Amino acid sequence: MGEVLGKVLVVDDDEVIRQLIAVNLTLEGFQVETAYDGQNCLDRVLDVMPDVITLDVMMPRLDGWMTATRLRGDKGTRHIKVVLITARAQEDDKRRGLGIGVDAYLTKPFDPAELIQVVRDLALATRSG
Template identity: 40%
Template sequence: MSTQPHVLVVEDEHAIREVLTYNLEAEGFRVSGAADGEEAMMVVAEDPPDVMVLDWMLPRVTGIEVCRRIKMDPATRSVGIIMLSARTEEVDRVRGLETGADDYVTKPYSMSEMMARVRSQLRRVRPTSVGQVLVYEDILLDAETHRATRDGNALKLGPTEFRLLSTLMEKPGRVWSRDQLLDRVWGRDIYVDTRTVDVHVGRLRKVLTAEGGTDPVRTVRGAGYALG
């Protein structure tokens, strides 16, 4: 079984589903998708998620009905459900929550808010899966407290270097291209020159070796960077 938290995105608008999936995967989650209520129920039966982002207005079976069925079944009752809706009236929010939804988000929403709400649900249903501490040799990184140490010494990392180190530590040995690092660390919608990656890798190396340790970041010529 995967140790990655599993998020199911149930949204009939393909573009919205793709954007949510991309951002959730960038956060390190395993993501499944469904375009209607029936498909959502099939996914839940075959591969129960930890959290669902569930659109209210769905073809075949509505989001409200999907939510009701999942919360009535003891096997899936613990799934965290974030109801997504264009309905902003308080009566609709109350109805969604009374049906069993754990959270209710109205459209339009910011992606950072949605990611925070997903993490909040994960803390409830899988407390050990969020803010996991990453370890590589003598380097320790705590995503929740935003602290990193090497051999017990605090690493003074800027926000970009912290995200860069976190990405490299997720999969030691994996070679990340500059474009992949740009997507993961800076975001797909921001234009940054690939040379910027080299600058920040240089800064990260300087911090990691400040106390005299060996440089754990490997340059793979023509390909990118890897940890170890």
């Protein structure tokens, strides 16, 4: 087994999508943890301390917008790279995500190879300082 490329927290309320992302990233060499919604992400993020979080937008309890806002507002988590993954592809949504300070924005259905490349680039940026 090669070097771990980084640690990723995959957050999605859809178990099928969560597992699809997790399997793809694990096969690529990432250490992957999962959370089933935004609140579960916030409850676990300090224990996991991922390099990158993939974050669905439309989730119960706490959506991706509010989760990303809280991650950015906390000095303990604001450095973590965040990739929003959503079916909402309007420019207003992308601007909102960038305004919060997310690092990347992918729309569903996404290309797993593109997701892997985005996560890899962000993880490398984190590790190189």
